[in-house]
Amino acid sequence: MGVITYREALNHALREEMERDERVFLMGEEVGIYGGAYKVSQGLLEKFGERRVIDTPICESGFTGVGIGAAMVGLRPIVEMMTFNFALLALDQIVNHAAKLHYMSGGQFACPLVVRGPGGPAHQLAAQHSQSMETYFYHVPGLKVVRPTTPRDAKGLLKSAIRDDNPVIFIESETLYGVKGEVPEEAEFLIPLGVAEVKREGRDVTAIAYSGMYYRVLEAAEEVERTDGISVEIVDPRTLRPMDTDTILASVRKTHRALVAESGAGFAGMGSEIAAFVTESAFDDLDAPVARVTGANAPMPYARNLERLKTPSKEKIVEALRRVCGAA
Amino acid sequence: MGVITYREALNHALREEMERDERVFLMGEEVGIYGGAYKVSQGLLEKFGERRVIDTPICESGFTGVGIGAAMVGLRPIVEMMTFNFALLALDQIVNHAAKLHYMSGGQFACPLVVRGPGGPAHQLAAQHSQSMETYFYHVPGLKVVRPTTPRDAKGLLKSAIRDDNPVIFIESETLYGVKGEVPEEAEFLIPLGVAEVKREGRDVTAIAYSGMYYRVLEAAEEVERTDGISVEIVDPRTLRPMDTDTILASVRKTHRALVAESGAGFAGMGSEIAAFVTESAFDDLDAPVARVTGANAPMPYARNLERLKTPSKEKIVEALRRVCGAA
Amino acid sequence: MAIKDKTTTAGGGRLDATLGRQLLAQMLLIRRFEEKAAEMYALGKIGGFLHLYIGQEAVAVGAISTIQLDDYAIAGYREHGHALAKGADPRRLMAELFGRRDGVSKGKGGSMHLFDRSVNFLGGHAIVGGYLPIATGVAFAIRYEERDRVILCFFGDGSVPQGEFHESLNLSALWKLPVVYICENNRYAMGTAIERALAQTEIYRFAEAYKMPGEACNGMDVLDVRACVGRAVARARESRTPSLVEARTYRFRGHSMRDPSAAIYRTKEEVAQEKLRDPIGGFRDQLLREGLLDEAGWKALSDEVEARVAEAVAFADASPEPPAEWLLEDVYA
Amino acid sequence: MAIKDKTTTAGGGRLDATLGRQLLAQMLLIRRFEEKAAEMYALGKIGGFLHLYIGQEAVAVGAISTIQLDDYAIAGYREHGHALAKGADPRRLMAELFGRRDGVSKGKGGSMHLFDRSVNFLGGHAIVGGYLPIATGVAFAIRYEERDRVILCFFGDGSVPQGEFHESLNLSALWKLPVVYICENNRYAMGTAIERALAQTEIYRFAEAYKMPGEACNGMDVLDVRACVGRAVARARESRTPSLVEARTYRFRGHSMRDPSAAIYRTKEEVAQEKLRDPIGGFRDQLLREGLLDEAGWKALSDEVEARVAEAVAFADASPEPPAEWLLEDVYA
């Protein structure tokens, strides 16, 4: 166990898997000489050379398709989106090709591809650069979607994603790259896709959150514990597709209350599905409707003060936790 | 009132709005000489000429962007997607540009654009041509999303969409183009965006469905009325964004039970949001969890027998209606 | 039935009789297979979209005759001919069109999504332009693993205005990838004549923009296609140089079975005129003239083709529907 | 401060003193405005990404000097210079960078999304290549309404590999739209040298593929840019012919404030060498040499520019934050 950053954890996962399997390569804008726009691939070019760490021109659809084609005939490409906002340009490749090749070909071809990069709002990057991109992927049969929260998750999940035989959308977070945490060092440390984690034990309410939202929910949980004696259990799905409904439901059946927090604009987001299946499967266990705390229903503004209002604050979460627990 | 097809209703809406406003034009693949791949624009080239009915090369991103640029400086473009599956290629234009221009420019520029065409599964068109595309749009702030069910809806909503000052995603249905119905003829017949319709009155359960699913729900409603005496109220949202939650909630508060049917793969679909807000706002009025009937979680297979199993059948809906009413 | 001869620089020199008959037989098989498919569509045994290749047979056959079984081919939704030329079993292809369990894609793909791994046929794609980057990626993998392989990527003139055409050609030229882009220019994208879609209608000239070799050939002449693609394949093998080949051809039928007349956007005269260039009749006559085939040989060859097509239909008819469980299988590997 | 003179075929003939001073003043204003913005970024008054145009001023100024107020300009995220050259108020631009209510985009856009309808500046876009189709659509609207207008579309060498570059050029050439695509080739897209991104590095030559006029000019020489773009604008006005102009230039600073040294991908020597071509110093010396400006004039001019920049900062500082309600306003028109 060493304490490293989320960025380093990703870097180590890439390094270890590339060492382990010659078929794994990394491709994307600035991943080589520049070491990655966010330095996630730092040092990989030096270690693995230009054959396996490939700088691409700016053509997201084109190089994502290159990844798909290479995966179809046996390689294991990792395609970096400098930020996931640009994946919109590659959506046809991902949704209409990567996700469907295995099915359309009657199982003859697989697409062991990882598309990774930072997603979600950062600091004053405004409307076109601050979107919760997972929404475009988690409803698509054939894709897997991962959103790691801690350095440990980042490493263990990325290694599993690279070894997975399906297209995996792996969305990191610019605001978490600097977060530090304990990460196992053994080469075989893996976190399976599709398994949620109870990151904080609690009795009174289950809060479901991932990526940056997890940390705000944690602060809120600590506050309501102090101020109201409310004990919050926090479940991090970690993988959004396939979703580990069992772990979430088990927690809700225990606490009888649930809250979902997400940074994206609320309408028809991840929180909607979580609220829906929790209610569907645990209706009689619920003492209150599932509370949803989401981002404001607007594009992301640039101004610092407006940006703060756009994403769910600790205060909003605290207030919602109290409400769902009837303490408000 | 005349009885015309859904296709004709759309054609009339286009014709009337183009007559009314010189700034309105139609652009897309095969909309001109060919009269539209599904003949929706039949006769418009003859009537309005090549200046206003423009055949484009195959470049969805390019010509959608042309529509956005033209809208930005005062025209009112209607861009046809031959089928909405191809809109994936234009998603960056729609989501990152059309939807955000007004906001990013602090309200200086508007984007009065309609992107229309058929979406959803048809008959054995297989994985790449049979997707419920609304999922990519209804969570995006800045967009409006419409899915007309009847010829009357098709005409009244398309006319409103064309007159709207925002980008409107208008998703028709290949399987409904031939459906006939009564449609008012007066030029000022409009159905406002964002207003749902109670298409069938009932007492025991509220079924929410749009487009093709509405017809299956209707058959199911008639069957359970006969067989179980269950009285089903059917609400058609018609516009998915903005969603008319009031009409839906009013109905649920009356019936105390709700079912949502959608043709798309279930996880994180429109039904998830509807189930979520209904439960959130009418929790104490609900006698049972909201039932969801959705398509199977797989890409669309070609084989006729498998295709039938992929989308929700009348039988599945009947069974769910009985379940939610405790009659099963 | 992929042709085994190693020549990749055909065209020059006198034509070998066996090769000539093979090329003719392949083109005829494609023609008869599709004529039969059209009948089956009318009978409702085939659903969805059905795009016939009739008139363009010389392109797939001539081009694919220059590569080996372990080389790759990829195409669009008008791909029956390419799948057959690459060596896929006509019986399993017909079963796929019928949506049956013995189809090459287990009945899940249909006419637009024929895949056959056993002959390195990579499909079968229905998004115009969408698979050009994928073909480029296959070539990338060939270079990555330093294999002696190439990929032929077939697409229509309608793909050229699409951005992925540009992105793909730039990447393969920049990285020197062993891919041959073969544009089957039949002058129409659905109802859109090429002059209404492209500022530059001499498609092979787009190659210059990427400093890539570009060449046009007569898509109605199987030997000319073979010679032209042969040169491109040689460049790809020897120096990993990608090429753009424009095969000038014509589709005799409508865009799909739903566009039977195709009369809205082209004249009867034009179609009649083009049919005089029938790649099959013309090549048969040439073989007869050059004494490489006699009437009896022709009869035998066509009888054998008819028999294979009849067998394919019988096989497809006999194959059961896919079992219900298959709906949820193959979603994930 | 858009330049009013109607000449669209400058460059030829002797330079007019007033025009010369205007061009110099604009370039200097951009330079000083951005040097100040960099300071403000360091102080935390500006957030997000900040991409400086320093070194490229001659391109925006020379090009925009050939069009009128009612003509359009659109650019990417490195657009402070284009907005200023098009005539936007430096005070409201600085306020936008500060994220204040008096910013051109009400503080909602920031450095990457400057829009100013009053001078027909259409932004301010942060998706590389994404606004090329939009510029094409503006030209489409001009033709549709038969207006005597043109649009200049500025983008970097990094947009060229993007599919929308190809789609846009094909559409405007096919439909004859009055747009001038101006590629500011500063030889790097972030850290990627153009040779590693394009099979064809002479960007203006892509025009040939669309049978479109293409021309390269010295992007460090405001008069050369003006002459070259002037010819393109004339073609656009007179015959609705689109053009591709490649302005060869260089960015003196890093890609953004987060890439200060920019030392990973280019050498100090190269940067030093390029700085010798400084478009501002060079042009000032030329004006002095030709006697169109004297030291006093230069002093006066630079003092005025300094004053305007100071005023802009004061204005931005004084402007309040946008009110909370604005978060949910302007989502829908």
Ligand SMILES: Cc1ncc(C[n+]2csc(CCOP(=O)(O)OP(=O)(O)O)c2C)c(N)n1
């Ligand atoms: C991205 C995309 N846009 C539109 C379509 C609908 N469509 C199918 S085939 C076709 C015409 C293609 O013509 P071409 O590429 O010349 O091939 P051909 O049919 O002539 O063989 C169109 C527009 C599609 N499948 N994909």
Ligand SMILES: Cc1ncc(C[n+]2csc(CCOP(=O)(O)OP(=O)(O)O)c2C)c(N)n1
């Ligand atoms: C579609 C897309 N991909 C990637 C990026 C990230 N990005 C921002 S600027 C840039 C480099 C662009 O270089 P160039 O076009 O040459 O313009 P310059 O910065 O040199 O002015 C990249 C890769 C983006 N904004 N949009």
Ligand SMILES: [Mg+2]
């Ligand atoms: Mg064609």
Ligand SMILES: [Mg+2]
């Ligand atoms: Mg550049």
